């Protein structure tokens with residue numbers, strides 16, 4: 001359901017979206033409340049997501065993926081997030097890892113990893129954040145030291161999505177801690193779970209339930225030089241940042257999904273809930289809220305699809321992706337709060353979805369670069385594109 005007309009997708013992409021919508025109605029929607037409240041990993045849905053090809057959504061066709069554009073991908077993410085945002089995290093972090101390999105990997109790495117990522121046989125995510133370094137990634141301490149034909153890695157990563165159920169991670173490390181500028185001493189490895197690589201704990205969270213977020217420990221973890229992304233040291237930060245543009249468009253799309261679910265639930269509820277002898281939708285105070293929520297959603301969507309189009313055309317789009325991520329995530333937070341007000345006490349009840357939107361939305365303001373950082377990126381780009 002949509003608040004305003006949407007642009008049309010190519011026919012084949014629309015068929016994929018239709019299949020996803022059917023799957024959401026049949027196999028996801030009826031189970032969301034139970035799984036979310038139990039914080040249970042949706043094993044069956046992951047298997048169905050494999051069949052739908054979602055783990056290969058943006059992986060090029062020649063490597064077995066669907067090769068979808070960022071625009072179609074954003075529509076898929078928005079659609080899924082309107083039903084259960086956590087599901088989009090299961091394939092999105094995985095696809096950012098795949099994007100790192102597709103953009104920066106050697107031919108051998110692409111040929112080996114991408115087909116396994118595309119089927120979902122080998123799944124995982126992005127391991128950048130550490131207990132003492134999130135925004136300031138150049139301050140990470142995980143260290144890879146050359147050892148014969150490979151490297152030995154020691155360190156801790158935290159908040160890693162898919163950390164427990166995933167088997168493979170794009171792992172950001174320091175190969176030269178003394179390097180200046182610091183990013184020149186950073187590299188990325190494609191790290192599969194093996195001896196020396198373990199999960200130390202599951203992170204307990206406010207929302208974003210069902211998907212596992214974990215702390216990962218690397219203790220004398222040995223990795224082959226063949227798994228150094230791009231076969232060259234010093235390109236880790238570039239790989240991490242390259243993946244974040246698509247990641248930010250994805251977060252924006254998740255924000256649109258949540259903002260739209262909060263709005264559409266409210267539109268329906270306002271027509272059936274009566275006070276003072278009439279549906280609350282007839283009270284002007286409620287109409288003002290619905291009007292603001294719908295406008296905010298539409299603006300968030302326009303920014304998101306503008307960023308996705310820029311990404312698809314190969315343009316630099318850090319400013320566009322930053323604007324979309326910032327605005328759409330704030331729209332999700334605001335719409336979920338307004339939905340709670342419209343639903344009154346029922347908005348606070350676990351029998352409805354509203355309290356879940358309210359718990360899930362703030363993550364969009366933090367992940368893939370906080371909204372403070374997004375505004376700084378926007379300002380920097382604005383100045384760079386408009387010299388005095």
Ligand SMILES: Cc1cc2nc3c(=O)[nH]c(=O)nc-3n(C[C@H](O)[C@H](O)[C@H](O)COP(=O)(O)OP(=O)(O)OC[C@H]3O[C@@H](n4cnc5c(N)ncnc54)[C@H](O)[C@@H]3O)c2cc1C
Nearest residue numbers: 126127128129133134135136159160161367368369370372
């Ligand atoms: C549920 C969840 C899932 C996640 N999944 C992953 C994952 O899969 N992989 C991964 O690597 N990470 C993941 N993260 C980590 C996430 O990316 C970081 O939490 C985020 O980047 C912020 O880092 P931080 O928490 O260390 O905050 P900090 O960097 O400590 O920031 C704290 C505050 O200071 C502000 N701040 C920092 N620097 C500046 C500055 N220069 N100017 C102005 N303000 C500043 C920030 O905006 C923020 O408000 C996840 C986090 C969560 C909560």
